[in-house]
Amino acid sequence: MVTVVVGAGIIGTAIAHDLQQRGRQVVLVDRETPGMGASFGNMASIAVTEFMPASRPSVWRQIPGWMLDPEGPVRVRPAYMPRLLPWFLRFIAASRPSRLRELEAQGAALSARALDDTLALLRETGLEDQISEQGCLSLYADEAEFRADREHIGMLERFGLAHEVIGRQALRALEPEIGDGIGMAVLLPQNRSMKDPYRLVLALADRFAAMGGRIERGEVAGFVRGEGIREVALKDGRLLAADEVVVCAGAHSAGLARMLDEPIPLETERGYHTQIMAPGIALRHSLIWPARAFMVTPTAGGIRVGGTVEMAGLDAPPDYRRSRITVKRAQVALPALRCEDFTEWMGHRPALPDTVPILSASARTKGLFYATGHGHLGLTHAATTARLMGDLITGARPPLDLHPYRVNRF
Template sequence: MDATKPQKTIIVGAGVIGSAIAYELQKRGHSVTLVDRDAAGNGASHGNMGSIAVTEFMPVARASTWKQIPGWLLNPRGPIRVSPTYMPRLVPWFARFLSASRPSVVHRLEAAGAALCERSLDDTRTLLAELDMAEHLSTAGCLSLYANDQEYKADRERIDMLDRFGFDYEVLDANALRALEPEITDNISKAILLPDNRTIADPHKLVLGLFQGFRGLGGTLRTAEVTGFERNDRISGVSLSDGEIIHADTVILCAGAFTARLSKLLNEPMPLETERGYHTQIMAPGLELGHSIIWPAKAFMVSPTAGGIRVGGTVEMAGLNAAPDYRRSKITVQRACEALPNLEVHDFTEWMGHRPAFPDTIPVMSASAKTAGVFYATGHGHLGLTHAATCARLMSDLVTGVKPAIDLEPYRVDRF
């Protein structure tokens, strides 16, 4: 490669992760082409909960989760649904999930999640300031709700983890809670204020802002599907569905839950699944909410975002091709109405998207172990928006040969 010429980099996936990396690398002098079969930000990045959730890094893979899974699966209104027809394909994934639940492994996974999340808010602020979008980040935090002491004790594992890693929180009694959010039901006896868990005013507009910043620096977008790769001793190009082959010195795959299909074309399979998530966007909620709220015992979240109130939560494992089951979104709305008795569900839309999930709950941010010049940034699960600014900086360091601010060994692609 000619060191005097800009590196030609192709980034596959124009969601929040891909767009953030594209912006950062273009800023650093690379000649970047974003490739996506859809418009920027129209996948999972369009419908997330708008949360910079810096405290939500507890690995799902843990012994306490395994104890609850049978009850969850038997409950049609439970927080997890697994499609019976898709279950056979999930057996290897769940085997890795079980392996990741060992206490010694869980400790490492917590540390890997914390290393990303403790940087996320500052990195997000810096990125938003560069994009002239600082006002899109809320100043209020998130409230975690508990109806009684039993629910609070059930969440103690997560609270203890926050203590170990030094994340801020404040325990509120019922009076202090309702002084902050009068709309919350009187049936909540205790809450935790998570002051650094902020909300983005509109997550889709953030991706569009990233894309516009990227384009303003000279970046380009190709709307096409990737069908293959050109390579000899290293990557040299990407084949598109329109028949064109685009030359590349570097290729970064960050197509969310669809990344595994692309990695197979490079003979580098990865245990990446989709945790299908649902939201209901209510544009006439009949109330105002200053904080986002979560109710751990009922597995849902409410965020004031995108010009209204967004309700989401639960996990559905049914693959990339099954039709949406909007009964899942209706369940979370019913639960939101328990927390917010004055909530009116008018002028609303329902949405389903694909969260990319590895069995150990932490992402891959890594050079390929098999093809020089290929990199991966995927598997951020529920934290794609949270991690986006940090991931962009770390991946750009990795690609450009700068020592990343944290050790990226825990996020390597060949760890499974």
């Protein structure tokens, strides 16, 4: 039984590793080498608490104002607006209160497993030392900002997620570099961070290959089907024989799904980061400031600053003003932070309008599966996705009901 996994980011590499371990003969194929897409530049967070649907009214009602603000947390390039409209209408449709509660529960079901599954995968691969012991601090300038984030705090309480409200003095004891403009925080102890998420993908790919898995570099041009999947065609003319195919190519999954006559409403949320190798400060925890829409993580040998969302499709050139905005905001929270010896990066997060990923067999083609649309939570849900998809593909019973994550729910 040959399984071709299309997409060698953290999701695809984890799935390929899981299936090879279960005895499948797996080929992992990507246009780039493993980990060079969104997995290269993510914010390195196992963000257990961050599954709230983006489609909630408190978010979309602010979008018009954000779009008028050149430094707002969401930016839509004007030329891309007509293409985005169908996706945005589905986004609004996912904001009904009853639907939001369903989506929260579906996100929570994945996130409840995320840390334990990640730790298990790290133990299995000998990478236990690659995850931090510290959690994340959610920052607030004052009580008013904290109250404005009550929706998120209420969700933590509703799902029983560990959190602790701490005042200014306790916050400074945890992270002395945080400036006087921050009055309080919420400690999220389960939101641990990876020391280098790109190296995690490389390590998984190496272990996959050592177990007999095959890695091919090439761009998928099409699929050969009969009663089911037969081959994956690459642009250079090669054909990869396949009894099964798993599409998990991140934001590029939408184009592949169209080739398979199974279109999905997947967009790219373009994310930016600045990796600072000479920051002049040290941090133990990752930081988020909800009101300013950015995150800071000690990772990859330095400090990474990222955040904000840009909707502009797969082909528009990067606008690195987005990354400079987040650095400027980070320096408000961390006054001593220097931006020296740095690189800027842009990548594509795969975004579905209801914020819940697709983890599903095809509704049209035998032997075809999808694992995509994880948005900001690709690293968070990678180990869990690999376990669930491994069960689904091999005919075992997954520990979660995967019906809510079906490909044809739209």
